[in-house]
Amino acid sequence: MCHACVIEGVRKSMLSRRGLLRGAAAAGLASAAAGIGSARAALAQAKGTAVDLTHAYDGSFPTFDGNPGIVFEESVNFDASGYQIWKLTIYEHTGTHIDAPMHFSKDGASVDALPVENLVAPLCVIDLTAKAAEDANATVLREDIDAWISANGAIPAGACVAMHSGWAAKLGDPSFRNTPDGAFAFPGFSKEATDYLAELGAASIGVDTLSLDPGNSADFAVHYSWLPGGRFGIENLANLDKLPAAGATIFIGAPKHRPGTGGPARVVAVV
Structure with a gap:
């Protein structure tokens, strides 16, 4: 050649x-x-106003088991060394935090594997305050979602749908977690509602309470159905009362440890 x-x-x-x-x-x-x-x-639809949906927290923040969710140990002292460092012991499900699929599914996705496109999403806020004032264990039902859709239009694909029950205002009072006799009592989602949201293409749900399920749940039906489907939840959201029902965008600063069942998150909405 x-x-x-x-x-x-x-x-x-x-x-x-x-x-x-x-x-x-x-x-x-x-x-x-x-x-x-x-x-x-x-x-x-955002105008640029940022709203912090995250509670600041320390060892006194309410937890499911009643034990401190974060423990501080001084590692470096400022007076002795000129700078300060804390050693932190943090339990994943404390403060404003993520529930990843792995939390209720042995082979579910770790928090580090959450699709990044689902961490910036249209935010739909369902107002449950009237029902929650009457019943501490009130739940978001399918009819509440249909009412939201009638007023605001379709649930956008990939949306985060958050329940605003007014419970965040109770933080610091024992009633945020339980009744005077010690029984868990706080609003949450019903399984029929989250099954419906899965059909509609929502990627995540959020609550301003300790759990995606209501306080009186005996079976964690929402956790066991919503999370194993590859979706995630956010618990203990703050300031949902400062947001419109539709039109805000949520930015979810999920942790990225591997493997993780969830973890504290910084969550911000832009309106």
Whole structure:
């Protein structure tokens, strides 16, 4: 074979590879653009006001088992060393935190594997305050979701649907967690509601209480059905009363330890 033929063959091969690389790059950019487009769509109605949906917490923050959810141990003292460091012992499900699929599913996704596109989402806030004032264990029902849809339009795909029960205002009082006789009592979602939200394409749910399930739940039906489906929840949200029913975008600063069943999160909404 002549040298000219070899050179021409190599040239064509290089041009072909360049074409493939350009195509791959274009496909990658298109995929990234689609993700950016989804985020921009979620932000389309936002005006730029940020609302912190996260409670500051320490060892006194209410927990399910009653034990401190975070413990501080001084590692470096400022007076002695000129700077300060705390060693923290943190239980995953404390304060404003994420429930990842692994929390109630042996083979469920770890918190580090939550799709990043679901951490920036349209936020739908369902007002349950009237029902919660009458019943400490009130639940979001399918009819509450239908009423929201009638007033605000369809639940957007990938949305976070949050229950605003007014319970955050009780933080610091024993009634945030239980009745005077010690029984758990706080609002949550019903399984029929979360099954419906799964059909509608919601990616996450949130509550301003200790649990996705109501306090009097004996079977954690929402945890056992919602989380193993690959979706996640957020518990102990703050300031939902400062948000509209529709139009806000939620930014969920989920932790990224592997493997993790969840963990404390910084959650912010932009209105």
